Amino acid sequence: MKIIxxxxxxxxxxxxxxxxxxxxxxxxxxxxxxxxxxxxxxxDERFDQARTKVYNMKIWISTGDQLFSKLNNPMMxxxxxxxxxxxxxxxxYGTCSGPRYARAKEEGRLNQYHHGDDxxxxxxxxxxxxxxxxxxxxxxxxxxxxPLNIFQHVDIDVESGQIxxxxxxxxxxxxxxxQAEMDLAVAASACPDLAAPNFGQPIQATxxxx
Amino acid sequence: xxxxxxxxxxPHEGWTGELKTGQxxxxxxxxxxxxxxxxxxxxxxxxxxxxxxIYNLNMYPTVNHRLFSKQNNPMMKFIKDGFxxxxxxxxxxxxxxxxxxxxxxxxxxxxxxxxxxxxxxxxRNLKISPSGQxxxxxxxxxxxxxxxxxxxxxxxxxxxxxxxxxxxxSGADCIVTIL
Numbered sequence: 001m002k003i004i005x006x007x008x009x010x011x012x013x014x015x016x017x018x019x020x021x022x023x024x025x026x027x028x029x030x031x032x033x034x035x036x037x038x039x040x041x042x043x044d045e046r047f048d049q050a051r052t053k054v055y056n057m058k059i060w061i062s063t064g065d066q067l068f069s070k071l072n073n074p075m076m077x078x079x080x081x082x083x084x085x086x087x088x089x090x091x092x093y094g095t096c097s098g099p100r101y102a103r104a105k106e107e108g109r110l111n112q113y114h115h116g117d118d119x120x121x122x123x124x125x126x127x128x129x130x131x132x133x134x135x136x137x138x139x140x141x142x143x144x145x146x147p148l149n150i151f152q153h154v155d156i157d158v159e160s161g162q163i164x165x166x167x168x169x170x171x172x173x174x175x176x177x178x179q180a181e182m183d184l185a186v187a188a189s190a191c192p193d194l195a196a197p198n199f200g201q202p203i204q205a206t207x208x209x210x
Numbered sequence: 211x212x213x214x215x216x217x218x219x220x221p222h223e224g225w226t227g228e229l230k231t232g233q234x235x236x237x238x239x240x241x242x243x244x245x246x247x248x249x250x251x252x253x254x255x256x257x258x259x260x261x262x263x264i265y266n267l268n269m270y271p272t273v274n275h276r277l278f279s280k281q282n283n284p285m286m287k288f289i290k291d292g293f294x295x296x297x298x299x300x301x302x303x304x305x306x307x308x309x310x311x312x313x314x315x316x317x318x319x320x321x322x323x324x325x326x327x328x329x330x331x332x333x334r335n336l337k338i339s340p341s342g343q344x345x346x347x348x349x350x351x352x353x354x355x356x357x358x359x360x361x362x363x364x365x366x367x368x369x370x371x372x373x374x375x376x377x378x379x380s381g382a383d384c385i386v387t388i389l
Contacts, residue, residue: 100282
């Protein structure tokens with residue numbers, strides 16, 4: 001394994017890097033990581049939740065599934081998923097953000113995160129962190145893609161459609177490996193994760209070649 | 211409520227129009243309709259499927275749900291759903307007829323596929339299994355039913371009457387009314 005970059009990402013911060021086709025990104029964490037990617041040579045081609053769900057014909061993706069762009073091209077393939085069997089990664093949520101938490105507090109909905117109404121709310125979240133992560137490429141805030149939410153297990157009743165935050169997270173840091181199918185700008189946010197038993201934790205982001 | 215405008219769309223036709231805060235958009239249809247909306251003077255503030263799912267904590271939009279923007283603000287409220295009990299509207303998919311939506315929106319603002327926000331797929335009735343598998347399950351109402359959406363800000367709305375055989379029970383006219 002040839003390590004290209006191996007970065008520690010503190011809790012509730014963003015990280016970004018470029019990577020070449022064929023390289024592998026390893027995201028290692030025990031709480032939520034919001035993740036998105038953009039074509040390095042065409043910044044208008046961005047990861048897209050809907051295309052990814054419809055291409056794979058499923059709402060939860062794992063090993064062998066591909067991340068797709070809005071322009072309908074494969075961007076990455078999940079080549080290893082240590083969360084498989086423990087929980088699902090999410091493609092329903094947008095990013096959390098300072099305004100999102102402020103609205104939840106204003107509407108008395110913080111208790112939906114399982115820690116009650118009195119928790120302090122962050123002044124920023126994954127939206128702001130992904131803006132930072134993609135900072136080198138100056139992606140406008142409104143064009144930050146809704147992400148793949150790694151390790152964000154969500155309880156969904158497929159009959160009623162009801163979505164509930166879940167505290168189901170890895171007990172120890174585990175990883176997911178993504179192989180680039182094109183040259184990419186990638187960004188990840190170490191989510192403040194208000195639903196996790198001990199809130200958001202730092203993550204490790206590694207790009208390597210086999 | 212009185213009708214301010216009313217337009218009949220044939221299959222494969224699109225519509226766009228402005229709604230002021232408090233006005234109601236009634237969509238009377240039986241086949242699949244892709245719907246988008248934008249803040250009137252700020253297209254960076256657009257309807258967002260993910261924000262909408264999570265604000266309502268539900269995958270299937272229906273009465274009393276609110277349509278939310280990318281920047282986390284309320285845009286519309288779902289006040290009538292004639293499809294309730296028959297099938298489910300969709301917030302998982304991309305457009306069935308993206309070229310038609312781009313052409314329709316193009317009368318207001320030039321936009322590319324890359325920048326076209328994902329739609330609310332009215333009457334799409336996508337079946338999702340407990341394991342997360344997605345399967346189109348065309349199941350429109352036998353007769354046209356009403357969907358009503360109330361504007362919470364001044365908006366530009368756009369929709370396409372998109373009766374793809376794979377996704378929709380049948381092609382039929384759609385009546386769009388602003389109340």
